[in-house]
Amino acid sequence: MTKQPTARNDLLLMAVFTLAILTMPIWAAPFGAGYPDLLQKFAIYGLFAVGFNILFGLTGYLSFGHAAFLGVGSYTAVWSFKLLSMNVIPAVIFGMMTSGLFALLIGYVSLRRSGIYFSILTLAFAQMSYNLAYSVLTPITNGETGLQLAIGDARILDNMFASEAATAIPATNLFGIEMSGYPGFYFCAALLIIGFYIALRITRSPLGTILKAIKSNQNRMNYTGLNTRPYTLTAFVISGMYAGLAGCLLAVTDPLAGAERMQWTASGEVVLMTILGGVGTLLGPVLGAGIIKYFENIFSSYNDQVLHGIFAFLPDPIENVLVAITGLFVGDGWHLTLGALFMVIVIFLPGGVIEGFTRLYSWVRAKVKQDAGGNSVNNGKSQPQSAE
Structure with missing residues (x-):
């Protein structure tokens, strides 16, 4: 109910x-x-x-x-x-x-x-x-x-x-x-x-x-x-x-x-x-608007120069590979990341991001209740009496 x-x-x-x-x-x-x-x-x-x-x-x-x-x-x-x-x-x-x-x-x-x-x-x-x-x-x-x-x-x-x-x-x-x-x-x-x-x-x-x-x-x-x-x-x-x-x-x-x-x-x-x-x-529409505008304005700003700065601590060959792969999903390719996220949401969370939060909250709450119930059972167990 x-x-x-x-x-x-x-x-x-x-x-x-x-x-x-x-x-x-x-x-x-x-x-x-x-x-x-x-x-x-x-x-x-x-x-x-x-x-x-x-x-x-x-x-x-x-x-x-x-x-x-x-x-x-x-x-x-x-x-x-x-x-x-x-x-x-x-x-x-x-x-x-x-x-x-x-x-x-x-x-x-x-x-x-x-x-x-x-x-x-x-x-x-x-x-x-x-x-x-x-x-x-x-x-x-x-x-x-x-x-x-x-x-x-x-x-x-x-x-x-x-x-x-x-x-x-x-x-x-x-x-x-x-x-x-x-x-x-x-x-x-x-x-x-x-x-x-x-x-x-x-x-x-x-x-x-x-x-x-x-x-x-x-x-x-x-x-x-x-x-x-x-x-x-x-x-x-x-x-x-x-x-x-x-x-x-x-x-x-x-x-x-x-x-x-x-x-x-x-x-x-x-x-x-x-x-x-x-x-x-x-709350869902507000969160959805925030996610899309964040991708549009933040992810789209990560060009190759920014990515090279992020991965600069790595050896050059690894850095170049990571920049090439990551560049597909940010910068001009931010739509690809958004599209992949949208597919995941529609397939696994038809109720949107809010459904994800609801499932997570329900899981945590059930876990806490389960742990609390287990502790109360353990605490309520009678101690075995020694045979005289």
Whole structure:
């Protein structure tokens, strides 16, 4: 019988998660991942994956088009910086609203089908959005060049209170705090924590229960007379708003937007993150996002020169052989390592990294109980009496 989560367990989970995210610059540093740019990516794509898991993990609908909402959020945020203010709050609000409306439109059409047909529809919409951003919508997206800031942008709200004209492109800020470096990471981290808490509350809510029932057997739900479409559409829109928020944060930390963020590969990446970490789990998507971004940014930096420095203590022939072999799995070959890891996870741990941790915890717990039971039996044995 599965043990039901309690409010105390959820509170403990939130406390541990919050502490882990806020102290990431400390414990990630020994792994070479303690610099702000990579930490920002961890937080942003973790948020993206948490939102995607609401649709895929809870409801069972696999979308191959979530990168479209990521791109819409980025474009909206940059336009907010250009027209209104460099303050990130309006950008985040309008980005989430725009991506939510876009998700409502796409979800209303796509959710008329399920299974592979739904996946193909979302992929088609994402590719249409990508191609439109490159061609028809060039006045809005600036085509393949990408949407960027300029000194002459209107920035109506900023210029209303400015004493003099700007001589350089200002930085994105949160009421004067520039969103670069560690302040940018902590802003993204705060939104990740809030997004994780909302996902937790959705999972534990009646809506989450209905979404899990839909994933289990949607036909049976329909036979009971329950119209499941409003619930699946709600999950789709919420998930799209998470993706839009992640797109906003990409523009906050690096104020530009390009159509490449809407490619099908970006949609496939979030699917890999979720499966790698653990579909339907709360922590799994965040772990999956961290693993993939770590491989992308750290493993890819290990070129031949770095490898020669690592193996320099060995004799030259052995050093050259090890560099040649290791070079296949790092540097430009980091995809090979990630692919091998993904195969191992899918074959031996279908529940992702979280399943691995769960199995390890269960094994250790059983071992401790076994040892404790053996000790208690030994301690309780009666000593043999000497014959008189």
